[in-house]
Amino acid sequence: MIELSDLVLGPEVEASVLSVLRSGRLSQGPTVAALEAGFAELCGTRFAVAVSSGTAALVAVLTALGIGPGDEVIVPAFTFVASANAVLATGADVRLVDVGADFCLDPDAVAAAIGPRTAAVMPVHLYGRPADMDALARLADRHGLHLVEDAAQAHGARHRGRPVGSFGTGCFSFYATKNLAAGEGGMVTTDDDGVADRLRVLRNHGMRARYDYEVVGHNWRMSELAAAVVLPQLLTYDGQVERRRAQAARLTELLAGTPGLVLPDVAAHQDAVWHQYTVRVKGGTGAMGRDALAAGLREHGVATGIYYPRVLADHACHRTHPRVHADPAPVAEQLAASCLSLPVHAALLPGDPETIAGAVREVLGAAGRRRRASHGYAGPTAS
Numbered sequence: 001m002i003e004l005s006d007l008v009l010g011p012e013v014e015a016s017v018l019s020v021l022r023s024g025r026l027s028q029g030p031t032v033a034a035l036e037a038g039f040a041e042l043c044g045t046r047f048a049v050a051v052s053s054g055t056a057a058l059v060a061v062l063t064a065l066g067i068g069p070g071d072e073v074i075v076p077a078f079t080f081v082a083s084a085n086a087v088l089a090t091g092a093d094v095r096l097v098d099v100g101a102d103f104c105l106d107p108d109a110v111a112a113a114i115g116p117r118t119a120a121v122m123p124v125h126l127y128g129r130p131a132d133m134d135a136l137a138r139l140a141d142r143h144g145l146h147l148v149e150d151a152a153q154a155h156g157a158r159h160r161g162r163p164v165g166s167f168g169t170g171c172f173s174f175y176a177t178k179n180l181a182a183g184e185g186g187m188v189t190t191d192d193d194g195v196a197d198r199l200r201v202l203r204n205h206g207m208r209a210r211y212d213y214e215v216v217g218h219n220w221r222m223s224e225l226a227a228a229v230v231l232p233q234l235l236t237y238d239g240q241v242e243r244r245r246a247q248a249a250r251l252t253e254l255l256a257g258t259p260g261l262v263l264p265d266v267a268a269h270q271d272a273v274w275h276q277y278t279v280r281v282k283g284g285t286g287a288m289g290r291d292a293l294a295a296g297l298r299e300h301g302v303a304t305g306i307y308y309p310r311v312l313a314d315h316a317c318h319r320t321h322p323r324v325h326a327d328p329a330p331v332a333e334q335l336a337a338s339c340l341s342l343p344v345h346a347a348l349l350p351g352d353p354e355t356i357a358g359a360v361r362e363v364l365g366a367a368g369r370r371r372r373a374s375h376g377y378a379g380p381t382a383s
């Protein structure tokens, strides 16, 4: 089976974890500080503040920016639930708006959704591809809105050479399946001294100095063990991204022109980090479409994933939520019905892209033959 993601942690990670275990210091300490320094360098920001998860990063940033009840935050209709739930956790309202063919926030839809209560825009750099930060940063600037980047899937991605997480306040995740993985963990990037300072206080029970509790905070600290798992991965991350890029380019080359498939098309000025390689299957969810392709690929030993099968407003937790407001999102709905992620990751073997592409062509080809037969069309050679 070619798995959709496969984490291979080498001897450097084992050594790094062992040295933390032997140090006797398990909570936020020198390893977390070293990870923060390395991460700030990756993102070209003055500060990086480690937290306990990507979700904690989002909630902490919104809180540090003073966003709460009465405010509204613009979130893409097509993303992981945590993007919206982080906003709801602060007491603010969520405004769900449509995305574009790049799977990320559509700047025109954002412009139309901005109102008097809008406090922030949250672009999500989905699948490791940067959102249209030219237009979104311009909009945020013009309307005086905070830009909170959900970069949980996009460590090191760049838009016109500039790293994501450096346009506004960046929120990253080290969940087990992300490009940089600790099991659990998160990071915030910012150039703003005040925001970095508030985050450091908020993540540690609001404590400024020993027993000096300045604000009501939380426990959003990262453990030394989590930092020890990520730090060695960060040192070799460029190589991992290169491998993902090469696999994605190879898949695109092999799958080009496949009928029924729309391949991921990333603009030349954007460097995606290929957290996922996501195609769109034209037949929708039906018997000849996305779900049939996923089932067929499984039979051929190729795992796939659907990120995400529904738009946020379609989930029980958001459908009737009084603080979730959903604008029409026809593109997001179409993507939810047609997206399928194929394996691209550090542990793929040479030849795997060929196996994956061959299986896709075979399954779609068989479906195409069935479709033509059921329409009484016997193929191009019949006369």
Ligand SMILES: *Cc1c(COP(=O)(O)O)cnc(C)c1O
Residues within 6 Å of the ligand: 053, 054, 055, 056, 079, 080, 082, 083, 124, 150, 152, 153, 172, 173, 174, 175, 184, 185, 186
């Ligand atoms: C993973 C993810 C999160 C949440 O990160 P956790 O570390 O799992 O809390 C938020 N947004 C997006 C887009 C994600 O993919």
